[in-house]
Amino acid sequence: MATYTITELSKEFDITPRAIRFYEDQGLISPTREGPTGRNRVYSARERTHLKLTLRGKRLGLSLSDIRHLVDMYDSPKDTEVQLQSFLEVLSKHRASLEQQREDIEVMLAEITAHEKESRRLLKNTEIAKKAK
Numbered sequence: 001m002a003t004y005t006i007t008e009l010s011k012e013f014d015i016t017p018r019a020i021r022f023y024e025d026q027g028l029i030s031p032t033r034e035g036p037t038g039r040n041r042v043y044s045a046r047e048r049t050h051l052k053l054t055l056r057g058k059r060l061g062l063s064l065s066d067i068r069h070l071v072d073m074y075d076s077p078k079d080t081e082v083q084l085q086s087f088l089e090v091l092s093k094h095r096a097s098l099e100q101q102r103e104d105i106e107v108m109l110a111e112i113t114a115h116e117k118e119s120r121r122l123l124k125n126t127e128i129a130k131k132a133k
Helices: 006-013 017-025 045-060 064-075 081-132
Strands: 032-034 040-044
Touching: 006 017, 006 040, 006 045, 017 045, 040 045, 045 064, 064 081
Parallel strands: none
Antiparallel strands: 032 040
């Protein structure tokens, strides 16, 4: 069975060991401990997959709670109707949130454009007034 160290996983996924320990603290991954003091973390292929799912969820902008739910679903029997419905719910909520953010951004960009246009108009009028003196 393949195992991984925290250093190997941090290099593979281009994240810091501290980030991996954070996900461990959040209960998203659970390495075994080895060595005389139990200080060395050893990650199984399963834990590597949990980390991969966690990072994928993070890239999608999901909350840690949603990510934990998805990781938990990974551990239960695959492709059940309940899992798929639950996953669709998570995706639907996240889609609605992103669509709202996009709408908010579009409104803000329109306001910035209007302020830029007005500022340029005022600058042009100021320059014209200076030349007229």
